[in-house]
Each structure stands twice: as C-alpha cells, then as structure tokens.
Amino acid sequence: MEALKKKILNEGEAIGTQIVKVDGFVNHQIDVRFMSEMGKEFKRRFGDIKVDKILTVESSGIAIACLTAPFFGYPQVVFAKKTSPNTLIEGSYSAEAKSFTKGTVSLVRVSKKFIEKGDRVLIIDDFLAHGEASLAMTDIIKQAGARVTGIGIVIEKLFQGGGEKLRGAGYRVESLVSISKISDGIITFSE
Ligand code: G4P
Numbered sequence: 001m002e003a004l005k006k007k008i009l010n011e012g013e014a015i016g017t018q019i020v021k022v023d024g025f026v027n028h029q030i031d032v033r034f035m036s037e038m039g040k041e042f043k044r045r046f047g048d049i050k051v052d053k054i055l056t057v058e059s060s061g062i063a064i065a066c067l068t069a070p071f072f073g074y075p076q077v078v079f080a081k082k083t084s085p086n087t088l089i090e091g092s093y094s095a096e097a098k099s100f101t102k103g104t105v106s107l108v109r110v111s112k113k114f115i116e117k118g119d120r121v122l123i124i125d126d127f128l129a130h131g132e133a134s135l136a137m138t139d140i141i142k143q144a145g146a147r148v149t150g151i152g153i154v155i156e157k158l159f160q161g162g163g164e165k166l167r168g169a170g171y172r173v174e175s176l177v178s179i180s181k182i183s184d185g186i187i188t189f190s191e
Pocket of ligand 1: 023057061097100132
C-alpha cells in the first residue's frame with residue numbers, strides 16, 4: 001500500500017534496527033480516515049473470503065480491526081485480552097504469546113462465548129514481528145473449532161521471521177507493507 005509506505009516515511013520513526021514507531025497514526029493517536037483506508041485495502045486483498053468474526057489482540061489491534069469490519073459487512077470484532085480481568089475468570093480459550101520486543105510472556109484469552117465452532121475468522125493486527133501474537137490467535141481459533149480464513153497485518157517486519165512461520169504453517173497472510181530492513185534511521189520496504 002503505497003500511501004502507507006509514504007505515511008511511515010513521513011510520520012514514522014526508525015528505532016535502532018528492530019522497531020518502527022508509528023505512534024502518530026496507529027499506536028498512540030489514530031488517524032481514523034487513514035485507518036479506514038487500510039480497512040478498505042484489507043477488503044481488496046481478502047475480497048474472496050467470507051468472514052464471520054474478526055479477531056485481534058488488545059490494544060492497538062482493536063482500532064484497525066474495528067475500521068476493517070465495515071468493509072466485510074460488520075462482523076463482530078473480538079479482541080483477545082492480555083490481562084486477566086475479574087470479569088473473565090472461566091470459560092475462556094487461552095494461548096501463550098512471547099514478546100521478543102518486550103521480553104515478556106503473556107497469556108492471551110478469549111471467552112468461549114465469542115468464537116463459535118465453524119466461525120470463519122479473519123485475524124487483524126497492527127504489527128507482525130516474530131508472529132507470537134498471530135500464532136496465539138490461530139491456536140485459540142483452533143481450540144474453538146473455528147477456522148482461520150486469513151491474517152491481515154498493517155506492518156510486517158520480514159527480518160523477524162513471523163511471516164515465514166505463519167505462511168509456512170499454511171496461513172494466508174496479507175501485509176499492507178513489508179519492511180525488509182531498518183538501519184541508520186532508514187526504513188527499507190520490500191516490493
Ligand atoms: P509478535 O507478536 O509478532 O511476535 O511481536 P512481538 O512479540 O515482537 O511484539 C509485541 C508487541 O510489540 C506487540 O504489541 C506488537 O504490536 C509490538 N511491536 C512489535 N514490533 C513493533 C514495532 O516495530 N513498532 C511498534 N510500534 N510496535 C511493535 P503489544 O504488546 O500487543 O502492544 P499494544 O500496542 O497492542 O498494546
């Protein structure tokens with residue numbers, strides 16, 4: 001998505017060799033109009049699939065998932081929780097996601113009420129790095145007896161291997177932009 005590449009180059013920031021900061025329109029402030037364009041682009045990429053539910057992980061995935069849903073006919077957006085609130089004690093599916101970025105392991109959970117057997121689920125998330133969050137979501141979808149119809153990612157960092165893992169496992173992954181390298185403050189996209 002050329003407009004997204006431009007926006008990242010204009011408004012994003014490269015941190016070291018691993019991280020791209022996009023707080024100005026994804027992670028801390030949301031450019032709703034632009035995010036809606038991203039949702040439309042996901043629909044263009046996944047136009048041929050039927051979607052019963054969209055699944056993401058709190059917190060940054062929620063906005064992009066919600067702005068993608070209208071283009072798929074308003075399926076419910078389910079977001080996996082990373083914390084264990086009092087209101088979600090039992091009756092949930094869970095899977096571990098290791099964060100290489102943060103050096104932590106979190107348990108992501110989804111109530112059994114919100115993913116049903118046979119659901120065709122589209123996973124949407126902001127970043128694909130090592131693939132831990134997406135893999136945890138695929139695990140939860142499998143536990144529910146539902147089906148992963150695709151994985152839509154805003155920014156994939158190719159050099160962290162998550163995409164390779166997910167595609168290797170047979171999932172259809174569509175990333176709006178793919179970054180092949182971050183070095184000396186320069187972000188290089190793959191074509
Ligand atoms: P993985 O799920 O692909 O394995 O990624 P990883 O563990 O490395 O990432 C953990 C968290 O860091 C995720 O957010 C992910 O979106 C975010 N992240 C990964 N790479 C980048 C990056 O280059 N830039 C930014 N801004 N974030 C990145 P999270 O912990 O779920 O936090 P939240 O923002 O959704 O609350």
